[in-house]
Amino acid sequence: MPIPTGKARVAGVLGWPVAHSRSPRLHGFWLDRFGIDGAYIPLPTRPEAFASAVRGLRDAGFAGANVTLPHKEAAFALCDTVEPTASRAGAVNTLVFRDGRIVGSNTDGFGFIADLRAHGIEPAAGPALVLGSGGATRAVAAALQDAGAAVSIAGRNAARAGELAAELGLAAIRWEDREDALADQAILVNATTAGMIGQAPLAIDLSRAPGTLVVADLVYVPLETPLLRQARQAGLRALDGLGMLLHQARPGFRAWFGVDPVVDEALYNFVAADLLPSAS
Template identity: 60%
Template sequence: MKLISGSAHVAGVIGWPVAHSRSPRIHGTWLERHGVDGAYVPLAIQPQDFIPAVQGLAKAGFRGVNVTIPHKEAAFALCDEVEAFARRVGAVNMLTFENGRIIGRNYDGYGYIANLRAHGVRPGAGAALILGAGGAARAIAAALQDEGAEVTLTNRTRERAEELARLVPGARVLDWEHRAEALGDYALLVNTTALGMTGEGPLEMDLDGAAPGLAVSDIVYAPLETALLADARARGLKPVEGLGMLLHQAVPAFERWFGVRPAVDDELYRIVAA
């Protein structure tokens, strides 16, 4: 059994509900692997209690917390300082408590790009078509632009894609019904919608027109291989699963809280996917 001392570093994840989060398993694996004197705990906090809870955690000596649904907007507003990328994408998913201040960061873009590279995909090698227009789409679009990729957004409701394009200068908008016929123009396809996730409806995406070598990325990780990724694999395209994004975005957070740069490897995949 892993023991901690009275000077242990403590962090966690706040959500409502939070039982579904895989973050405790990720950080717990690294804490044990590196023998860190620390703990990472799930914190089920109702929306009306979020602000006093975070302020209490900071005063109690927590190093910081990850933030998940439904607290991300409240977390952004609570910060004393928001780092540049998080401010650019309008969302924070990590808070650190430093010298009495609450600092907001967003590592979704970092995690997405790191996961692409781990699968042998060069993020700026060609144009990217992003399905969806939510917060994840905004972070991924901005991160891909930083890598030099031209980004096109498409969403079932075009107005939402146009709204997102205004927040991601330089991004183009494509009508949802034209997504399949335009696929040959892209080197990367990204699904940021919930379609294809366990309990959600299917994602209808015809890959017949895909260019050879198209990388097909899905940020859904339940199931680990979605129907979209299975279809890409069957066609000889390059599938990129979504669990890796979750794992890689945890790396800089763990390093900041616990002082060790951890590795994303096959063992971690097996533990978190179980």
């Protein structure tokens, strides 16, 4: 990695805790690959210090920062300008300091769609069912809708899922009907936390799913969730959550360091090597 000079561009990731974040490894890989005079560092920030920390980074000449749990909503409230991606998601994961102003965006939806396309899957080609009703469901469902897909949401909490579907103008499917609904879908997305290390697997039977169904899991620890294993065993295409994680980092890197970075196998393998269960 090139040693930063006095002109280095600096960014980082604000979270609490932040030690589990893969972003320093990911951005560090790109800084090294492109020989950029810059640095990207973890910024462990307590919730009560978040606003002063962000203003301090801006005032200290940082180019910007990523924002992870638990600060994504606080970041939304703090920004001078919020881009439409963040308004739609109700949360900010990327900050860019521009002429003293704090500009926020949300790149999760971009990351998901970019990863689909990188695998040759066009989101507008068919209907999509997104499972969940949290922040990731909101970001991914909105992005699929913006990309031209007919999107439905199913969540185990019917009230929460129904509210989200109504807010985004999407169809809601009852949780107990999720398996029957697969017959009409081109893409199934797990945007719940089910299947994460330490969590129960997602309860769904894919045996009656059409052979053309693409199954995408946002979970990336483990890389092969029980859902993806089931999909592969049924002969379906299966996409893990790491691709989305890598692609969602691109807009921030471009804004801070001036290069549109590539997501390729070398990066995937480099970050995947760090996804040990103990690091989750």
